[in-house]
Amino acid sequence: MKIIPIVASALLISGLAYAAEVRDWHDLEKVHKHIEESIKEMERARAANHYDMQGHGAKAEQLLREAERELHEAVEAAKAH
16 A cells, blocks of 8 residues: 555655646747847838948847857757757
């Protein structure tokens, strides 16, 4: 009869260990999609202003693209672990 509490304890501990490994990457994926939308909006804004923003629009778009790449990597890393 002592085996039942031991097995139950082992299952509980292994279940908690497995649950601790779960990563929630859905929030990161939402942010990634927002960045993608921001890039599209920036492209439209730059075109509407005939790309005349003294280089600031191009720099902002470049930084958004860098952020998009980093978020993509973050999502993939979270999914892998």
